[in-house]
Amino acid sequence: MQSIRDLIFTTVQGNSLEVWLIAISAFLVMFVTLTLIRNRLGARLRALALKTENTLDDAVVEAFLKTKWIFMAYVAVWFGSQWLVLSASITEVLNGGLIFLLIIQAAIWGTIIIGELVKHFVRLQVEGESTQIATTTALTFVGKLVLWSLALLLLLENMNFDVSALVASLGVGGIAVALAAQNILGDLFASLSILFDKPFVVGDFIIVDDLPGTVEKVGLKTTRVRSLFGEQLVFSNNDLLSSRIKNYKRMEERRVVFTLGVTYQTRAEKLELIPDMVKKIIEEQDRVRFDRSHFKGYGDFALLFETVYWVTEPDYTVYMDIQQKINLALFRDFETKGIEFAYPTQTIHLSGRQQVPRAELAS
Numbered sequence: 001m002q003s004i005r006d007l008i009f010t011t012v013q014g015n016s017l018e019v020w021l022i023a024i025s026a027f028l029v030m031f032v033t034l035t036l037i038r039n040r041l042g043a044r045l046r047a048l049a050l051k052t053e054n055t056l057d058d059a060v061v062e063a064f065l066k067t068k069w070i071f072m073a074y075v076a077v078w079f080g081s082q083w084l085v086l087s088a089s090i091t092e093v094l095n096g097g098l099i100f101l102l103i104i105q106a107a108i109w110g111t112i113i114i115g116e117l118v119k120h121f122v123r124l125q126v127e128g129e130s131t132q133i134a135t136t137t138a139l140t141f142v143g144k145l146v147l148w149s150l151a152l153l154l155l156l157e158n159m160n161f162d163v164s165a166l167v168a169s170l171g172v173g174g175i176a177v178a179l180a181a182q183n184i185l186g187d188l189f190a191s192l193s194i195l196f197d198k199p200f201v202v203g204d205f206i207i208v209d210d211l212p213g214t215v216e217k218v219g220l221k222t223t224r225v226r227s228l229f230g231e232q233l234v235f236s237n238n239d240l241l242s243s244r245i246k247n248y249k250r251m252e253e254r255r256v257v258f259t260l261g262v263t264y265q266t267r268a269e270k271l272e273l274i275p276d277m278v279k280k281i282i283e284e285q286d287r288v289r290f291d292r293s294h295f296k297g298y299g300d301f302a303l304l305f306e307t308v309y310w311v312t313e314p315d316y317t318v319y320m321d322i323q324q325k326i327n328l329a330l331f332r333d334f335e336t337k338g339i340e341f342a343y344p345t346q347t348i349h350l351s352g353r354q355q356v357p358r359a360e361l362a363s
Contacts, residue, residue, distance in 0.1 A: 261302025
């Protein structure tokens with residue numbers, strides 16, 4: 001019995017065996033407690049997070065569940081060491097190791113949260129699976145790069161390195177890289193602007209300057225458009241945003257303006273009938289809202305009438321079908337009323353010794 005008591009009070013590295021047993025017990029209790037907190041509490045928090053519409057809590061819970069066992073084990077070791085009398089150098093190493101692993105674990109948590117938030121945000125903003133993947137990858141990479149760069153600087157500072165010179169060097173190097181890759185970076189940021197601001201999305205029919213087509217893909221550097229003639233048009237994202245873009249997919253109604261001309265020989269009473277004739281024909285069409293029809297002016301060879309109406313559907317084929325019906329109805333009514341459409345003519349007067357009759361030539 002005396003030998004067991006002596007054994008308990010035997011010192012190992014300046015601490016009795018009894019103290020070592022207490023420290024080991026504290027380590028085991030802390031490790032088991034942290035493991036249970038991560039698994040049991042994490043599972044309950046996940047169930048609660050799934051019931052909310054907020055995405056941040058889902059990301060935080062996922063990061064919490066990914067806490068590394070080596071981090072929990074080291075925290076338990078550090079906790080158990082508090083019962084021991086250790087040298088200053090060992091205590092400094094233990095504290096430094098704890099800070100080191102805490103920074104690494106925090107970076108891992110941040111990486112998971114960034115990835116989950118970026119995926120959710122891109123899923124809400126971006127249409128098209130391939131575009132989602134490319135955008136998510138790019139944004140996640142940038143976020144992780146910034147996060148781990150900050151973690152590296154903190155680790156170096158914790159190891160008593162002078163990071164001010166390193167930060168200055170990185171700043172100069174970053175400026176040099178940015179200048180060398182400014183075109184690529186410009187296209188990348190333009191891509192993000194397109195994806196989040198949405199001047200157009202995949203499937204929209206757009207006209208860039210004078211080039212029409214349907215958007216097929218918005219990439220990190222280029223946007224690809226399928227033209228009406230079948231070929232694929234590839235635009236640099238930065239150049240695309242610098243251009244004038246017409247997005248016909250966003251059109252809710254189509255405003256139509258057309259002009260017709262009648263001959264100068266048309267009598268005044270017939271000219272007065274034309275606006276009402278045009279109005280009646282347009283109002284008889286479906287999916288159309290009449291705006292106005294006026295005797296606009298005197299042309300070189302015709303009396304000009306301008307008409308405006310709205311097609312309540314944006315589809316181009318619908319518009320052309322309606323315009324065709326209007327043109328045919330106008331042609332029939334003008335023929336019935338004896339009103340002639342004008343066509344380009346030129347009158348030439350010849351003078352000389354002999355009388356030359358005036359000739360009217362059609363061109």
